[in-house]
Amino acid sequence: MTKSALITGITGQDGAYLAKLLLDKGYKVHGLVARRSSDSRWRLREMGVEGDIVYLDGDMADACSVQRAVIKSAPDEVYNLAAQSFVAASWDQPVTTGIVDGLGVTHLLEAIRQFSPHTRFYQASTSEMFGLIQAERQDENTPFYPRSPYGVAKLYGHWITVNYRESFNLHASSGILFNHESPLRGIEFVTRKVTDAAARIKQGKQQELRLGNIDAKRDWGFAGDYVEAMWLMLQQDKADDFVVATGVTTTVREMCQIAFEHVGLDYRDFVKIDPAFFRPAEVDVLLGNPAKAQRLLGWKPKTDLQTLIRMMMDADMKRVAKE
Ligand code: NAP
Ligand code: GDD
Numbered sequence: 001m002t003k004s005a006l007i008t009g010i011t012g013q014d015g016a017y018l019a020k021l022l023l024d025k026g027y028k029v030h031g032l033v034a035r036r037s038s039d040s041r042w043r044l045r046e047m048g049v050e051g052d053i054v055y056l057d058g059d060m061a062d063a064c065s066v067q068r069a070v071i072k073s074a075p076d077e078v079y080n081l082a083a084q085s086f087v088a089a090s091w092d093q094p095v096t097t098g099i100v101d102g103l104g105v106t107h108l109l110e111a112i113r114q115f116s117p118h119t120r121f122y123q124a125s126t127s128e129m130f131g132l133i134q135a136e137r138q139d140e141n142t143p144f145y146p147r148s149p150y151g152v153a154k155l156y157g158h159w160i161t162v163n164y165r166e167s168f169n170l171h172a173s174s175g176i177l178f179n180h181e182s183p184l185r186g187i188e189f190v191t192r193k194v195t196d197a198a199a200r201i202k203q204g205k206q207q208e209l210r211l212g213n214i215d216a217k218r219d220w221g222f223a224g225d226y227v228e229a230m231w232l233m234l235q236q237d238k239a240d241d242f243v244v245a246t247g248v249t250t251t252v253r254e255m256c257q258i259a260f261e262h263v264g265l266d267y268r269d270f271v272k273i274d275p276a277f278f279r280p281a282e283v284d285v286l287l288g289n290p291a292k293a294q295r296l297l298g299w300k301p302k303t304d305l306q307t308l309i310r311m312m313m314d315a316d317m318k319r320v321a322k323e
Contacts, residue, residue, distance in 0.1 A: 006073040008032040008060060008108065009081030010053065013184045014124070016043035018079060018227040023052050025231075030073035032058045032066070032082065043184045060104030061096075063111075070111040070119070077234050079122045080108050083154075086188055087128060090150035091280055101153035102160075109164045109172065120234040121172040123161040126154050127219070127245070127286045129176065139289040140176070140241050147281040158241075165239050173233040178245035178288040181308060182223040183315035190252055191220065191312060194259050199316035201270050202263040205323075208270050212277030214252040217285040221246045222303035222311075232297040245288020246301045258309045263317065 005022050009015045010031030022029050031053045033040065044050040056072055058065030060082045070078070083101045084090065090097040105123060112119045130138045131147035146152045158174050165172040185192040190211070200206035221244075229244045253267075260267035293299045303311075 002026060002028050003076045004028045004030065004074055005077045005079065006030045006032065006069060006075040007079045007081060009083060009124070011040040011043060012081060012085070013043065013182060013186065013223050014081050014180075014227055016047045016049070016184055017182065017223050018081070018230060019044065019049050019053060020047045021227050021231060023049055028054070030054045030056055030069070030075065032056050032069045034059045034082075046184060060100045060107060063107040066104070066107040067111040067115065070108070071115050075116065075119050077120045077122070078108065078112060079124075079230060080105060081124045083124065084150070086186070087148050087150045088188075088279055090148050090153070094149035097149050098153045098156075101150065102156035105157035106160050109160060109170065112170060113164065113168050117168070117170065119171075120239070121161070121170060122230050122234055123157055123172065123174045125158040125161070125174040125176045125241075126151070127176060127178040127288060128283060129155045129158060130286060131283050133285060137247070137287050137289040139243050140292055147283050148279070162241070171234070171239045173236075173239040174241045175230055175233055176241060176243045177226055177229075178219040178221065178243070178286055180221045180223045180226040181312065183312050184223070185312070191255060191309065194256050195309065195312040195316045196320070197270075198259045198263055198265065198313060199320040202265060202317065203320050205320060208272050210272050210274035210277065211252065212274065212279070213282055214256065214271065214273070216282060217249045217251050217287070219245045219247070219249045219286050219288045220255070220305050220308065221301045222308045225301050225303055229293055229297060229299045232299055236296070240296070242293045242297065243288050243290055244293050244299070245290045246304070247288060247290055248305065249285060249287040250305055255305070255309060258306055259313055262310050262313045
């Protein structure tokens, strides 16, 4: 029998990779899409799946629309990827971030509880919940210490998922994913900001790149690998929480070096430090331990950072050349 999936945040980076993965597995894929005045489906076009999805209008802040999407899609699996996901913006929009990334999760869980309790649920939790890290390598048992309104809102989303699993016996899993990137990454995130700028500088369309804290360290993986872990979580008999990471951490500075070197440039000639891009509170370092995901899901990252950044650079070089 064809399985039905509902993806919130389907127009985002992970939504596009996950939609492709599920369609390739034979799922009927529904996407909750918030109304926007400009085109938001470009990533789905890039993945070649725009015409294969059933679109349902809705917004995570609007419980009625979320409920309607659950009823209409009659999903076997729901992947809650929708979020205001840019950490820096969460200080400018703390309330919206709290509603969409926090309370929005309850809208969805409550709709599943009432109308579709057999549905399996995936919550897009985040390594930002570890924030001011309480252990050198973070795993499922590491205490949380979020450092941004985004991290705080996501922590609510994480715990309400755990709570609905324990209170109502829902098959609700939380994936604590570390940073993952791709050529479809939003331009505001540091990896894409760097690869886009390096491509422009190489092609004479930009002179410099202004960045904030380039000593910050992140555990970066490839989005295409990480959506497989999401799917695997919902195929388990038992719902649970899983850290998904590479187990390697790298500074923003080193990431710049990889990107610029790939097109024969030295990042030090172009990167300028700009206080405007520093955050009110920083997450200095993240380093995940994905041992549980490896043991129980059989999941391992396939793409290292060098390969990932080169893939992003090649895509940006082509795109910038066409502009
Ligand atoms: P993304 O590219 O920013 O995509 C976010 C998606 O959420 C977009 O489709 C966006 O729609 C949608 N959205 C935003 N506000 C909404 C609302 N009020 N109602 C309905 N939809 C809304 O994020 P991503 O990188 O794919 O990440 C997917 C999820 O994983 C997010 O929840 C993020 O917080 C979480 N996460 C990401 C990472 C990472 O490194 N990428 C790591 C850990 C966790 P529009 O396109 O119309 O704005
Ligand atoms: N965006 C950005 N722009 N970040 C910069 C810049 C800059 O100009 N300069 C330095 N950085 C540093 C940030 O301060 C941060 O320490 C690091 O680069 C990564 O920033 P982002 O790429 O914006 O990602 P993030 O780590 O804050 O958040 C991403 O990963 C989380 C998982 O840990 C997002 O995808 C979140 O949604 C996700 O939950």
